[in-house]
Amino acid sequence: MAINLNTPRDSFSSRLGVIAAAAGSAIGLGNIWRFPYVAGENGGGAFLLIYIGFIVLIGVPVMLSEFVIGRNTQRNAVGAFRKLAPKSLWPLTGFLGISAAFFILAFYTTVSGWTLEYLYLAISDGFKAQSAESLTQNFELFRTSGLRPLMWQNIFMFLTAFIVYKGIKNGIEKYTKILMPLLLVIIIILGIRSVTLPGAAEGLTFLFKPDFTKITGKVILEALGQSFFSLSIGMGTLITYGSYIGKGENLGKTALSVSAADTLIAILAGVAIFPAVFAFGIAPEAGAGLVFITLPMIFDQMAGGYFFALIFFLLLSIAALTSTISVLEVVTAYLSEELNLGRKKATVIAASSIAVLGVACTMSQGPWAILSVGGYNLFDLLEMVSANIMLPLGGLLIVLFVGWYLTKDAVFAEISNQGKFKAGFKFAYLFIIRFLAPIAIAFVFLNGLGFFSIFGSGN
Ligand code: TRP
Secondary structure, three states: OOOOOOOOOOOOOOHHHHHHHHHHHHOOHHHHHHHHHHHHHOOOHHHHHHHHHHHHHHHHHHHHHHHHHHHHHOOOHHHHHHHHOOOOOOHHHHHHHHHHHHHHHHHHHHHHHHHHHHHHHHHOOOOOOOOHHHHHHHHHHHHOOOHHHHHHHHHHHHHHHHHHHHOHHHHHHHHHHHHHHHHHHHHHHHHHHHHOOOOOHHHHHHHHOOOHHHOOHHHHHHHHHHHHHHHOOOOOHHHHHHOOOOOOOOHHHHHHHHHHHHHHHHHHHHHHHHHHHHHOOOOOOOOOOHHHHHHHHHHHHOOOHHHHHHHHHHHHHHHHHHHHHHHHHHHHHHHHHHOOOOHHHHHHHHHHHHHHHHHHHHHOOOOOOOOEEOOEEHHHHHHHHHHHHHHHHHHHHHHHHHHHHOOHHHHHHHHOOOOOOOOOOHHHHHHHHHHHHHHHHHHHHHHHOOOHHHHOOOO
């Protein structure tokens, strides 16, 4: 047995701690950096509508399924499958998650590094009176410059490892509880400033008015990938966090609150960004630089902009940090429990090996442009493959496992805390994870990859 029986397993200490940590994982660059730019590239309102549909119908049930696996087994993403389905291929789902953690953390720490640079710029008043063109140009120069983004990325990885090293209660839980609510307040203030800019209405129309002609197989797959990415599902992060959740918590309610908070922040980020995009004449499909260009423009236009820029980038960095720790925790928990390494050693090995891929990812933005395939550099590839392929695939396997491999009674017992409350949603949940979610994920997946177009339909 690879489990150390001498020390009790670490866990979250309170209900608020559970929600803050899981919401801390979910809410991050995915909401504020990725959501607006992916929505911008995929048509705005129609994308938002499909995205919300996926969150409700597939995202919440997948999240609950991860919690079920994690809390039931009290194990890491691989160990959990080993315990429930020994001598089967199911643990491979856990390994898929470990690989996804490498991919995600590599590009995610690149962007997290950008947020540190922008925090630094905010402190040194570096956005003052710049045009959209010069902000765009400066972002491009910085992004492709190699050494500087690399430095920030490694600082960020170090911070992530530091918290994970400290464990659950005194690391992850402690930091997330205070910081997430503060982020919400700032985004609301930014949203208000953005919608009161002259010409803001066009941005709100873009975000909220669906144009159904924009929907293609690729748009639908992007919406699915984004919903999984934003909720942190499909790769065992929430199996791992679920394994630290106490037996008295209501898993269904937790999944619902976390998903609601995550969606709210994404929409608010859209409200803060799109009106400004149109007001300042930036293209909504500007790509990965979108927030780093639009938000500084807003700050420059508002009273107290210096102060708001500063706390915004501080909080964005923190939101990113509460997400990166949740990804690193997947690999750390695996190494420490399955290979019996001890948390500290496991953290160091996980962080440093992921950092190697991270360096390649940051360098692929410019200096190592040869690291690209078909017009996509390594960064784009890792982002696309993890969000649009690995997470949906992982999510599919997770719902199939809980829906068909585990017994109905075991699943109902877990979501009702052994029958302590009714869990009236349980039949709907079972129907979704057995039929609706697997069929929908498989269809969207194949359609988005252009599979059905060989039959003459599809995109
Ligand atoms: N959800 C986080 C965000 O939106 C990123 C993240 C954390 C994540 N853990 C994950 C994404 C696990 C996918 C899988 O920023």
